[in-house]
Amino acid sequence: IPGQTLLDIPATPDPPRPDTPPATTQAQPWPRLVNGIWVPEPGSDQELPGLDPIDPDCTNPVVADRRTRAQKLLDGLIDCIKLAARTGKLPMNGGLKPQLFISTNETELQRRTKDGRPGGIAFLPYSGPQPLALLEEELCDADITTMILGNGENILNVGRTQRFFTDTQRKILIARDKGCCFPHCRRTAMTTDAHHIIPWSQGGGTDISNGALLCTVHHHAVHQGLWSIELINGTPWFTPCYKLDPTQTKLRNHYHHGLPGT
Incomplete structure (x- = not known):
């Protein structure tokens, strides 16, 4: 346009992007309801x-x-991962589900500390x-495959994979305990492990009379020796350490x- 510079030409506003919310829209206040749980403001x-x-x-x-x-936040994240792993719907990793390979020998398996806990070494x-x-x-609470090695690491025998607590046994434990059986714990059954009251490594059987449902937090506490468990008339009772x-x-x-309860 003659007599006008670029600065004289009024700017044309850009059209609104389709993914831009209207200026009148206000952000939802905190806390927010996410999947049925009230979530506080981050930070x-x-x-x-x-x-x-x-x-x-x-x-x-x-x-x-x-x-x-x-x-608590870390344990909550771990609980979510463990719950997802239990669904059986995760993709295969290199042709195998996530596994823990433990190699040891009979001498290490039999070694005990003064308080009766395993004292051996695994590789x-x-x-x-x-x-x-x-x-x-x-x-x-795992799937176990036992492999027996001879001299020179020759494989002598590979046993069938054994499920420690079967699906049927877990259903019975759920009917009995209904969730984590630790005193006053509210964790539901689907977030628990089936715990051996007498450890499997010490000869404890994989049966209902030696099983109890525990959430991750209280499973840790029992294995750390802070609490002991015994079944009294089919009910798990917990004794705190001194x-x-x-x-x-x-x-x-x-x-x-x-x-x-108090």
Whole structure:
């Protein structure tokens, strides 16, 4: 246009992009309901519902959840991964589902510490020698294939893969325990492992009278020696270690059974 510079030409606004929300739309306030769970604003450090498995009405300090918030968030993520792995719908990894390869010998299997826990060594392909005691929890509820090696690492026998707790046994444990059987724990049955009360490595049988459903947090606590379990008339009862409770009063889960508890 004669007599006009580029600066004199009024700018034409860009047309709105189809993925741009209208200016009048306001962001949904926090907390927000996501898949039925109220999620606090990121970075607010507000507690996420469900991270603490203990019944909020419980007044007994012995069973209090002593994990930090960071530990709770990590354990929650691990629970999600374990739950997804149980579905059987994940893609195959190199032709095999995720597996843990443990190599050891009879001498190491029989070695015990003073408190009766496994004291031997296992050899893992990706992390080298590790204490067998670290693997007790993984051996509670797993598919096990036993391979017997002779001199010179010759394979003498490869046994059939054995499911420690069968699907039928887990259904019976779910009907009995209805969820994690730790005192005042609210975790549902689908987030639990089937725990050997007498460890399999110490000759404990894989049967209902030696099984109990435990969530990840309380499975760790039992294997760390903070709590011991015994079945009394078919009900799992827990005894805290002396450090947690000098009276070592036995406790059981009331939450899943609609019974009063403190």
